[in-house]
Amino acid sequence: MKFDRFGRLALRAGVVLAGLCVTAVAAAQTVQTVPGMPPVSNSNNMYSNAGFNMFSPAVANALPRIYVPNLRSNDVYVIDPATFKVVDRFPVGHSPQHVVPAWDLKTLWVTNNAEGRNDGSLTPIDASTGKPGKADPVDDPYNMYFTPDGKEAIVVAEAFARLDFRDPHTMALKSRLDAPECKGINHADFSIDGRYAIFTCEFGGKLVKIDMVNRKVLGYLLLNKRGMPQDIRVSPDGKVFYVADMMADGVYLIDGDSFKQIGFIKTGIGTHGLYPSRDATKLYVANRGSNKVHGPRGGPGSVSVIDFATRKVVANWPIPGGGSPDMGNVTADGKWLWLSGRFDDVVYAFDTATGKVKIIKVGMEPHGLAVWPQPGRYSLGHTGIMR
Numbered sequence: 296m297k298f299d300r301f302g303r304l305a306l307r308a309g310v311v312l313a314g315l316c317v318t319a320v321a322a323a324q325t326v327q328t329v330p331g332m333p334p335v336s337n338s339n340n341m342y343s344n345a346g347f348n349m350f351s352p353a354v355a356n357a358l359p360r361i362y363v364p365n366l367r368s369n370d371v372y373v374i375d376p377a378t379f380k381v382v383d384r385f386p387v388g389h390s391p392q393h394v395v396p397a398w399d400l401k402t403l404w405v406t407n408n409a410e411g412r413n414d415g416s417l418t419p420i421d422a423s424t425g426k427p428g429k430a431d432p433v434d435d436p437y438n439m440y441f442t443p444d445g446k447e448a449i450v451v452a453e454a455f456a457r458l459d460f461r462d463p464h465t466m467a468l469k470s471r472l473d474a475p476e477c478k479g480i481n482h483a484d485f486s487i488d489g490r491y492a493i494f495t496c497e498f499g500g501k502l503v504k505i506d507m508v509n510r511k512v513l514g515y516l517l518l519n520k521r522g523m524p525q526d527i528r529v530s531p532d533g534k535v536f537y538v539a540d541m542m543a544d545g546v547y548l549i550d551g552d553s554f555k556q557i558g559f560i561k562t563g564i565g566t567h568g569l570y571p572s573r574d575a576t577k578l579y580v581a582n583r584g585s586n587k588v589h590g591p592r593g594g595p596g597s598v599s600v601i602d603f604a605t606r607k608v609v610a611n612w613p614i615p616g617g618g619s620p621d622m623g624n625v626t627a628d629g630k631w632l633w634l635s636g637r638f639d640d641v642v643y644a645f646d647t648a649t650g651k652v653k654i655i656k657v658g659m660e661p662h663g664l665a666v667w668p669q670p671g672r673y674s675l676g677h678t679g680i681m682r
Contacts, residue, residue, distance in 0.1 A: 326533075329489040329508060331444025333672055333682070340531040341487050342575040345671035345681035348627050353400040354668035357422040361633055362665045363642055364391035364405055365658030371405060371418075372657040373425055376626065376633075376666070379644060379653055385427050388416035392437050393622070393663030396422075396674040396681075398445035398463055403665060406436040408453065417450075417466055422667060431466045434459065438481050438663075440676030442507065443489030449676070451494070453481050458494075458505070476515050477503040482526045485675055486551055487533025493551060495524035495538060502527075502538065504554050516554055518547055523586075526622070528569040528578065528680075530603055537578060537601075539566040542586050548606065562599035562608060565590065568622040572647065573629030573670070576603055579647075581620040581634050590638045593617035598632065598645055612650030618643065624666040624679045635661035 325338035337343040361374035364387070371391060373383035388407025395404045405418040407430070416430040417439070437453035441463060448466065450459040458472045458480070474480055479498030486492070491513065492505045500522035504513040518524060518540065525539040529551065537560075538547040545566055548558035563582025570579045578601040584594030596618040600610040614620065619638035625647070626633070632645040636654070642661055644653040663678045671681030 326488050329443055331446065332489040335487060338487070338532065340575050341529070341533055341682060342531055342571055345573075345669070346575070347573050347629055347670070349670040350627065350668060351400055351670075351672055354422065357400075357668040358425045360425050360667055361642070362394040362403060362405075362420065362425075362667065363635060363657050363661045364394050364663060365640075365660060366390055366392065366662050367659035369407075370658050371420075371427070372661075374642065374655060374657075376631070376644075379655055381655065381657065383425060384658075387418040387427065388430050389414060391418075391662070393439070393678060394420070394665035395439045395663075395676050396665060396667065396669065396679050398441035398448075398673050398675070400668070400671075400674060403667060404439060406439050406450075406663075408435050408437040433461070433466055438483075438677060440483055440492070440680075441674065443485060443675065445673060449483075451481055451483070453479055453497075456480055460510075470510070472505070472510055472512070474503045474505070474512055477501060479523075482524075482677065484527045484529045484536060484680060487529070491551070493527060493536055493549070493554075495527050497523050497525065500524065500542075502549065502554075504551075514554060516549070516556070518556065519543060525567045526569045526677075528571060531571070531575040537569055539569050539580065541565045541567055541583060544582070544586075546580060546601070558606065560601060560606060560608065562601070563597045563611065564595055565619075566599075568620070568634065570623070570625055570632065571603075573625055573627070577601065577609070578603060579625070579632050579645075581622065583619050583621055583637060584614075584617065585619065585638065590619060592619070592639050594619055594638065596620050596636075598634070598650070610650060612645055612652070614643065614652055614654075618654075621661070622663040622678055624664075624669065626666055627668065627670050633664060633666050635664045637662065 326335035389409040403420040435452040438451040477496035565583035568581035584596030620634040621637040623634040
């Protein structure tokens with residue numbers, strides 16, 4: 296039988312398509328997640344469901360806003376990202392640290408940890424109106440995360456070196472887990488399968504690995520006795536945890552499974568916040584411009600851009616006149632990186648194509664701002680760890 300050119304082309308196309316289908320199926324079936332956790336669509340990119348404008352129906356009515364908690368003025372400023380102007384402001388509890396999207400994406404929580412006091416609280420924000428609700432009294436909520444199945448909130452009680460597991464809606468306490476060697480426990484990220492989390496210990500130069508299934512401490516890893524690890528973010532393939540250290544002026548690379556340091560990347564002074572790009576090829580690193588907890592205004596703050604594939608810095612974006620970029624996130628279209636200016640009472644919007652920056656005046660000592668809405672099926676907490 297004659298097999299013409301078109302037949303050969305069709306056969307080749309079929310082989311290619313079959314190969315792509317096998318690859319896609321393999322990627323979807325590779326990761327065995329913990330019960331209740333949504334499946335991992337692509338084992339090479341756990342952020343694949345939080346790509347450009349990939350919104351969940353849960354955020355269909357959310358106002359596009361930037362929510363800025365101001366630690367010293369005890370309020371939240373609200374910015375319209377379309378105009379780069381402050382459009383609202385409201386008081387919250389004492390010492391608001393972060394604005395945290397809930398696992399179900401319907402509420403934003405302001406973590407008011409009341410530094411040095413005992414009247415901490417969580418203030419809910421209705422994402423559809425941008426307005427706050429009644430605060431819930433909670434012990435020392437410096438930061439907050441959610442279990443991968445969404446059934447519990449994890450309030451990070453920094454002053455007590457403790458994790459409090461709470462109802463994600465009422466915030467009623469369900470259980471507690473002490474991590475006594477993790478002084479200054481604050482930031483975290485989760486393994487690709489949800490089986491463990493790694494938290495940073497700011498005042499001990501350590502990391503702590505937590506078994507999320509059996510709720511126990513698996514061990515500690517000392518990075519440097521004089522170190523101050525801050526934010527932590529896992530690579531798209533789930534193999535390497537990137538840990539910002541404001542004393543080391545760079546990022547440690549940690550093999551999550553073996554819980555060992557495998558590298559270090561120098562970035563800039565006061566390395567602090569970590570945010571993946573929307574296409575998951577880059578990691579934006581906020582360098583606060585000072586190694587001090589309370590640094591000066593106008594320091595040599597910058598943003599470094601790390602390529603995930605090569606683990607090398609491919610760009611550095613300085614702030615004209617100096618600044619103190621701290622924490623925030625990336626817009627849904629990937630075009631802007633919003634960060635608080637911790638020591639300068641401003642926020643920054645970096646153009647991710649050019650590194651140029653817009654500066655907006657806000658309250659006193661802004662910290663973990665949230666960009667909302669963000670793409671993704673669910674949030675694991677902080678200022679938006681979206682999956």
